[in-house]
Amino acid sequence: MKMKTILMGAACAFAMAPAAFAERGSDGQLNIIYWQAPSTMNQYLSGGNKEQDAAALVNEPLARYDASGAIVPWLVDEVPTVENGGVSADLKTITWKLTEGLKWSDGTPVTSSDVKFTWEYCTDPDGGCASSNYFDGVASIDTPDERTAVIHFSEPKPFPYGPFVGASTPIIQKAQFENCVGAKAQECTTENFNPIGTGPFVVTDFRPNDVISFKANPNYRDPNKPAFATVTFKGGGDAQAAGRSVLETGEFDYAWNLQLSPDVLASMESAGKGTVIKGFGTSVERIMINLTDVSPDLGDERGTIKHPHPFLSDINVRKALSMAIDRALLTKIGYGETGKPTCNVLPAPAIYVSTANDSCLTQDIEGANKLLDDAGWVKGSDGIRAKDGVRLSVLYQTSTNAVRQKYQAAIKQWWNQIGVEVELRNISASVFFGSDPGSNDTFQKFFADVEMYTNNFNGTDPEGYMASWTCAQIPSPENQWQGNNMPRFCNDDYEALVKEMSVTGDINKRAELAKAMNDMLMQNYIILPITHRASVSARSNTLGGVDMNVWDSQMWNVADWTRAK
Amino acid sequence: MTDTAQPTKAPRSQWWDIWDQFRHHKGAMLASFVFLLILFAVLFGKFLWPIDPAYNDFGAMDQRPSLAHPLGTDGLGRDALAQMIQGGRTSIAVGLTAMLLSLFLGTFIGVLSGYFRRLDGILMRITDLFLALPLLPLLLVMMMLFREPLSAAFGPEMGIFILMVSAIGITSWMPTARIVRGDVLALKEREFILSAQSIGTTPFKMIMRHILPNVMSPIMVSATLGIANAIITESALSFLGLGFPPDFPTWGRLLNDAAEYLQIYPERVIWPGLAISLTVLSVNYIGDGLRDALDPRLRKR
Numbered sequence: 102m103k104m105k106t107i108l109m110g111a112a113c114a115f116a117m118a119p120a121a122f123a124e125r126g127s128d129g130q131l132n133i134i135y136w137q138a139p140s141t142m143n144q145y146l147s148g149g150n151k152e153q154d155a156a157a158l159v160n161e162p163l164a165r166y167d168a169s170g171a172i173v174p175w176l177v178d179e180v181p182t183v184e185n186g187g188v189s190a191d192l193k194t195i196t197w198k199l200t201e202g203l204k205w206s207d208g209t210p211v212t213s214s215d216v217k218f219t220w221e222y223c224t225d226p227d228g229g230c231a232s233s234n235y236f237d238g239v240a241s242i243d244t245p246d247e248r249t250a251v252i253h254f255s256e257p258k259p260f261p262y263g264p265f266v267g268a269s270t271p272i273i274q275k276a277q278f279e280n281c282v283g284a285k286a287q288e289c290t291t292e293n294f295n296p297i298g299t300g301p302f303v304v305t306d307f308r309p310n311d312v313i314s315f316k317a318n319p320n321y322r323d324p325n326k327p328a329f330a331t332v333t334f335k336g337g338g339d340a341q342a343a344g345r346s347v348l349e350t351g352e353f354d355y356a357w358n359l360q361l362s363p364d365v366l367a368s369m370e371s372a373g374k375g376t377v378i379k380g381f382g383t384s385v386e387r388i389m390i391n392l393t394d395v396s397p398d399l400g401d402e403r404g405t406i407k408h409p410h411p412f413l414s415d416i417n418v419r420k421a422l423s424m425a426i427d428r429a430l431l432t433k434i435g436y437g438e439t440g441k442p443t444c445n446v447l448p449a450p451a452i453y454v455s456t457a458n459d460s461c462l463t464q465d466i467e468g469a470n471k472l473l474d475d476a477g478w479v480k481g482s483d484g485i486r487a488k489d490g491v492r493l494s495v496l497y498q499t500s501t502n503a504v505r506q507k508y509q510a511a512i513k514q515w516w517n518q519i520g521v522e523v524e525l526r527n528i529s530a531s532v533f534f535g536s537d538p539g540s541n542d543t544f545q546k547f548f549a550d551v552e553m554y555t556n557n558f559n560g561t562d563p564e565g566y567m568a569s570w571t572c573a574q575i576p577s578p579e580n581q582w583q584g585n586n587m588p589r590f591c592n593d594d595y596e597a598l599v600k601e602m603s604v605t606g607d608i609n610k611r612a613e614l615a616k617a618m619n620d621m622l623m624q625n626y627i628i629l630p631i632t633h634r635a636s637v638s639a640r641s642n643t644l645g646g647v648d649m650n651v652w653d654s655q656m657w658n659v660a661d662w663t664r665a666k
Numbered sequence: 667m668t669d670t671a672q673p674t675k676a677p678r679s680q681w682w683d684i685w686d687q688f689r690h691h692k693g694a695m696l697a698s699f700v701f702l703l704i705l706f707a708v709l710f711g712k713f714l715w716p717i718d719p720a721y722n723d724f725g726a727m728d729q730r731p732s733l734a735h736p737l738g739t740d741g742l743g744r745d746a747l748a749q750m751i752q753g754g755r756t757s758i759a760v761g762l763t764a765m766l767l768s769l770f771l772g773t774f775i776g777v778l779s780g781y782f783r784r785l786d787g788i789l790m791r792i793t794d795l796f797l798a799l800p801l802l803p804l805l806l807v808m809m810m811l812f813r814e815p816l817s818a819a820f821g822p823e824m825g826i827f828i829l830m831v832s833a834i835g836i837t838s839w840m841p842t843a844r845i846v847r848g849d850v851l852a853l854k855e856r857e858f859i860l861s862a863q864s865i866g867t868t869p870f871k872m873i874m875r876h877i878l879p880n881v882m883s884p885i886m887v888s889a890t891l892g893i894a895n896a897i898i899t900e901s902a903l904s905f906l907g908l909g910f911p912p913d914f915p916t917w918g919r920l921l922n923d924a925a926e927y928l929q930i931y932p933e934r935v936i937w938p939g940l941a942i943s944l945t946v947l948s949v950n951y952i953g954d955g956l957r958d959a960l961d962p963r964l965r966k967r
Contacts, residue, residue, distance in 0.1 A: 541814075
């Protein structure tokens with residue numbers, strides 16, 4: 102009899118266990134470390150990844166990108182498309198329908214007027230909204246009923262998923278932020294630090310640039326989530342200390358953005374407390390080649406398209422520079438497992454990736470030498486090639502960063518082997534990437550022959566990124582040296598492709614156009630891509646459910662995170 | 667009748683006395699030996715160890731110390747010993763030259779302001795001004811304004827060397843100036859100065875013959891501290907990308923590059939760290955010995 106009770110009890114406990122496991126708040130405390138500390142909990146007031154990730158625990162968009170880059174419904178039941186009628190045939194309206202019964206963390210219902218308010222909040226000219234470019238082209242938003250929001254664009258939008266999709270444009274509560282529009286946006290510190298959201302957690306204590314405490318949202322739409330009852334989101338320190346705290350000591354469960362050299366990361370990981378996780382987005386470390394003459398003698402016309410470069414305007418020289426680089430070796434030295442050698446400036450998502458340029462993956466010093474010989478560049482007594490009195494001597498600049506200086510040293514050696522003299526220069530990142538038009542050392546002014554840095558684009562649609570290399574984007578004194586076309590490339594065929602893409606809706610056709618543009622840039626050798634870089638984070642071995650996402654916030658699925666037993 | 671005793675041999679020069687005193691300072695003798703050894707190594711090491719410090723040997727990356735590479739190799743397969751030799755040339759050259767410049771400026775301004783009452787106010791305010799200047803923004807501006815013209819005139823390496831030495835020199839003379847001024851003010855009231863004045867010594871002669879020799883000891887101490895300061899400032903500048911081109915090794919740069927690998931390859935931090943410490947320590951001890959030797963009161967002990 103007694104035995105039977107015990108057995109019954111054991112059976113009951115067994116049956117209850119899975120239920121208890123999935124209960125809200127059953128997994129206790131989650132510790133996250135970001136070595137750059139968030140300064141606000143409002144995504145609209147900061148474009149930084151750290152703020153977007155911290156606020157992603159609270160504020161959510163209508164739809165997000167999942168880890169594969171596909172758009173998934175989040176606060177709606179389905180993603181509107183032309184096929185299901187959510188996007189109009191003329192590509193000028195998109196209709197979002199909120200999931201029924203959605204509640205804010207204070208218990209009030211989420212309505213379409215909140216969606217409309219969010220747009221008004223971000224597009225107020227005095228508000229200084231960091232994500233306002235996502236709302237470009239939005240003419241108006243209609244709210245025919247409580248759950249429906251219709252976005253009208255002023256022109257056809259082949260890719261209408263800018264507003265309210267992804268990490269940068271979440272929905273904020275109208276009732277809370279009504280009095281914080283325009284110039285008052287920055288002053289509403291209580292609202293900005295303690296937003297009412299739809300996400301799995303709510304803020305209990307926010308200390309700017311230090312630490313944020315969260316607890317589970319009692320009104321979260323899935324009654325069994327999140328698994329963690331409280332979250333501590335710690336900011337500050339450096340990448341090495343953050344990595345160590347997850348991988349070696351296990352004090353934290355998740356660390357973000359670990360830009361460390363591969364052997365350092367590997368030695369930390371070997372401690373066995375955690376795992377390095379990576380995701381390949383669109384970041385490519387590339388060398389930009391300057392097609393204009395930057396000689397200081399030219400005065401104000403230095404680095405403008407009025408004066409073509411004395412030798413880099415010869416495609417054979419550019420091609421030889423590309424052939425001399427061993428991309429695989431560089432990537433192994435600089436990034437190890439967290440990088441891949443690449444020959445494309447557009448490396449992802451998969452459907453946009455061209456395979457036409459893959460021959461550059463193999464280094465060919467002999468071929469490069471032969472190419473230069475044939476093109477009439479003859480080696481002089483000092484081993485440097487010259488033609489008509491023009492010596493192949495390049496100034497190679499980049500930002501100060503241990504990995505970049507390794508790249509520079511290795512590439513210098515290879516270029517010396519093909520008879521090109523190289524002078525290296527590194528510039529403090531804050532100056533190099535600062536867009537001060539008064540400084541001659543910015544990457545936009547580009548007063549050097551070649552320069553190296555990493556760039557990427559947000560979301561999964563490359564239209565805006567590929568339009569970076571149009572004539573209108575050339576930095577010049579007329580536009581205060583703003584613009585993204587660093588090589589100063591200007592080609593009518595390329596302009597035509599850009600124009601075509603802006604009016605093409607079909608995804609396969611868009612992919613073809615993007616590949617054609619990528620191939621044109623690559624085969625002109627004005628950009629020499631080297632490494633496709635991954636985002637690198639670390640998670641504790643006891644943390645389950647993490648799905649590294651490079652297309653959206655890394656915290657996108659934090660509601661699904663659990664403590665692995 | 668009194669017989670004046672004739673000296674039987676020529677009087678000893680005072681430098682012999684100084685050398686005698688210096689010889690008995692054990693620390694200073696050891697330090698001189700170490701410093702000369704380091705100087706010899708960086709000057710002639712190139713001929714004894716003829717590997718090119720800039721050559722990337724991709725077949726020998728991240729090696730521990732071995733016979734082929736006595737101090738190991740770095741992440742690009744560059745030989746650490748060759749880099750240490752090459753880096754030492756730059757670091758010591760920058761350290762010594764910047765120290766001389768800052769010493770010259772500091773002594774000049776200190777003596778002038780201590781000796782000539784009329785100049786005192788304005789020179790000391792200038793000193794305060796320089797002390798209050800934030801060093802890094804000032805260096806940034808200097809680099810921006812002068813890097814290109816200097817690189818064009820002297821080549822990238824020599825141009826940066828001149829810029830670096832003058833940048834460090836003109837931002838580190840202030841402590842020397844203050845110390846020297848204080849000593850000069852005290853000396854000025856001494857009787858021997860008064861008597862020198864009474865026989866009509868000109869200010870220039872006065873400074874050269876009576877003041878300077880007597881403020882030698884604080885200047886020596888400043889000098890030894892100055893070398894250390896210059897080597898460290900150079901490494902900080904290189905780290906910020908304001909210094910020499912990245913393929914141009916200096917001890918400071920080697921140290922900064924290696925800091926990340928402290929756990930995996932501790933030797934990479936130890937070599938340049940040891941070299942900097944030994945240089946600074948030995949120069950300090952030499953300064954200590956020289957000060958004792960140069961001070962006539964201590965010498966007679």
